[in-house]
Amino acid sequence: MSEESTEETRYTTDAAMLAVAAEEARAGLAEGGIPIGAALFTRDGRLLGRGHNKRVQDDDPAMHAETDAFHNAGRQRSYRDTVMVTTLSPCWYCSGLVRQFGIGRVVVGDDRSFLGGQDWLAEHGVEVTVVNDPALIDLMSGWIAANPALWNEDIGQD
Numbered sequence: 280m281s282e283e284s285t286e287e288t289r290y291t292t293d294a295a296m297l298a299v300a301a302e303e304a305r306a307g308l309a310e311g312g313i314p315i316g317a318a319l320f321t322r323d324g325r326l327l328g329r330g331h332n333k334r335v336q337d338d339d340p341a342m343h344a345e346t347d348a349f350h351n352a353g354r355q356r357s358y359r360d361t362v363m364v365t366t367l368s369p370c371w372y373c374s375g376l377v378r379q380f381g382i383g384r385v386v387v388g389d390d391r392s393f394l395g396g397q398d399w400l401a402e403h404g405v406e407v408t409v410v411n412d413p414a415l416i417d418l419m420s421g422w423i424a425a426n427p428a429l430w431n432e433d434i435g436q437d
């Protein structure tokens with residue numbers, strides 16, 4: 280996304296951070312893609328990178344919302360004090376990314392439509408917060424019901 284925030288901008292609540300991820304999800308939907316968004320923040324709420332699933336748009340099965348946000352954040356010296364905020368419970372691939380780089384905290388917008396590796400992350404010391412925002416649950420569950428084949432492709436189940 281070209282709309283980088285200024286360094287002074289702080290997203291100081293989970294709701295404010297999740298709103299950025301939700302904007303990404305809706306941007307993905309508007310592009311004809313899978314509506315999952317994510318953003319990586321510092322612990323004190325500075326936005327490092329944001330992104331969304333680009334399987335359809337870029338023909339890229341590796342670009343999940345979390346990996347896109349991670350990619351757009353660029354190199355960080357340490358991830359311990361970062362927060363990955365995602366509209367949907369992170370799949371095993373993205374949960375692996377969180378463990379690999381030691382991301383300290385994950386905020387999940389919706390674990391009703393899909394439950395990924397969040398419990399595994401919590402067992403290994405990652406601080407996991409589940410919001411279960413009704414609008415995000417509606418968005419994702421509705422999209423999955425309308426696009427079952429594409430969804431199963433994205434989560435590697437066919």
Ligand SMILES: [Zn+2]
Nearest residue numbers: 343370372373
């Ligand atoms: Zn993923």
